[in-house]
Amino acid sequence: MKKKIAILGSTGSIGTQTLDVIAEHSDLYEARVLTAGSNASKLIAQARQFAPDAVVIANEAKYAEVRDALADTDVKVYAGAKALREVVTMPSVDVVVSALVGFAGLEPTLAAIMACKTIALANKETLVVGGQLVQSLAAQYKVAILPVDSEHSAIFQCLAGEGNNEIDKIILTASGGPFRKFTREQLDHVTAADALHHPTWVMGDKITIDSATMMNKGFEVIEAKWLFGVDASKIEVHVHPQSIVHSAVQFSDGSVKAQLGIPDMRLPIQYALSYPSRLPLSGKRLNLFEVGQLTFEKPDTDRFPCLSLAYEATQRGGNIPCALNAANEVANLAFRQGRLSYNGIYQVIRQVIDETDFDANADLDVYRDTDRQARLDAQALIKP
Numbered sequence: 001m002k003k004k005i006a007i008l009g010s011t012g013s014i015g016t017q018t019l020d021v022i023a024e025h026s027d028l029y030e031a032r033v034l035t036a037g038s039n040a041s042k043l044i045a046q047a048r049q050f051a052p053d054a055v056v057i058a059n060e061a062k063y064a065e066v067r068d069a070l071a072d073t074d075v076k077v078y079a080g081a082k083a084l085r086e087v088v089t090m091p092s093v094d095v096v097v098s099a100l101v102g103f104a105g106l107e108p109t110l111a112a113i114m115a116c117k118t119i120a121l122a123n124k125e126t127l128v129v130g131g132q133l134v135q136s137l138a139a140q141y142k143v144a145i146l147p148v149d150s151e152h153s154a155i156f157q158c159l160a161g162e163g164n165n166e167i168d169k170i171i172l173t174a175s176g177g178p179f180r181k182f183t184r185e186q187l188d189h190v191t192a193a194d195a196l197h198h199p200t201w202v203m204g205d206k207i208t209i210d211s212a213t214m215m216n217k218g219f220e221v222i223e224a225k226w227l228f229g230v231d232a233s234k235i236e237v238h239v240h241p242q243s244i245v246h247s248a249v250q251f252s253d254g255s256v257k258a259q260l261g262i263p264d265m266r267l268p269i270q271y272a273l274s275y276p277s278r279l280p281l282s283g284k285r286l287n288l289f290e291v292g293q294l295t296f297e298k299p300d301t302d303r304f305p306c307l308s309l310a311y312e313a314t315q316r317g318g319n320i321p322c323a324l325n326a327a328n329e330v331a332n333l334a335f336r337q338g339r340l341s342y343n344g345i346y347q348v349i350r351q352v353i354d355e356t357d358f359d360a361n362a363d364l365d366v367y368r369d370t371d372r373q374a375r376l377d378a379q380a381l382i383k384p
């Protein structure tokens, strides 16, 4: 029996690499549902190649284009955000790969959990915003949330076979991004084009900017807290420019286990699909002689204050991480569009968090309201 897979965000960086894994192991996996935001032509091409049961284009203005292009096939075509929440519950789906960007990923992922689908989670914003809700629903519906993010896959691989052995700390590695060596003054003048040259990973634009501010690493601290049930105070970020050690776990006896490999997202994607088995993967192999040196530095939170902001937000809890995420989505986009400076990203998020009404017992409605309000607050601080 092949595993039947739905991909939320099939046209993106994670989505296309998931399809590469499915194509490489077509005896084991099949794509049954593909979804995209606005990229109709890529979604159409993917539908022709993989012949899924259904596709969704979130942007309703593109519906007719996709429907007409697939009229001679058996592929059902839907559009809109509601359809995203519905297709993941289809009986023909076993695993949902959650690879949308941002808050948009939260509700389809919750719908998939409540339909008892296994989740392969790339969309970290889902756990940043609603980690508590996601984990309590996953426990209630007995659903596994398998990490796709490379650091979290590394931690997950380190924990294999460890049962309830106590974790002393998690060592979360970070490449440091393209501005690792820049001064604060230099950071005042960097542009989105500078930030989009990531030294070790090729990813979607939003996460690439988050890597340049290290908000991505802050989000990953929150993601690790919820995935592995470890307090944020026990999650330590180590800057490791070679991106070879993907993360590590230190246990109560002092032993440290790490997972190493070349930077290639297909490995964590494939592991989430094949867990607990491993499968062959084509491509380059890690050669430590060639790498030569593995180095580690403390992150500089004066130059990368977004990292501290994420720790602060998760320690406050409630709806604050949701506000953090919403303000970051708005500021990140404004920076990409040249409407906000690099250092302005932190300033906007700081101010939005300070303006947010704290709600300790956040539920989905509170997340929706907080997300909406924080976006408005952030937009008000940025030139149109």
Ligand code: NAD
Pocket: 008, 009, 010, 011, 012, 013, 014, 015, 035, 036, 037, 038, 039, 058, 098, 099, 100, 101, 102, 104, 122, 123, 124, 125, 148, 149, 150, 201, 202, 203, 204, 205, 206, 207, 265
């Ligand atoms: P991407 O921008 O390349 O792709 C995003 C996908 O989501 C696309 O298919 C797009 O069409 C779709 N999409 C975007 N907004 C949408 C919306 N509002 N409604 C419906 N569909 C929408 O992004 P990516 O780099 O693949 O990242 C996806 C997620 O995975 C993010 O949460 C990111 O943080 C996480 N992640 C990515 C990487 C990576 O290497 N790219 C690594 C770790 C984690």
Ligand code: MG
Pocket: 149, 150, 151, 220
């Ligand atoms: Mg990562």
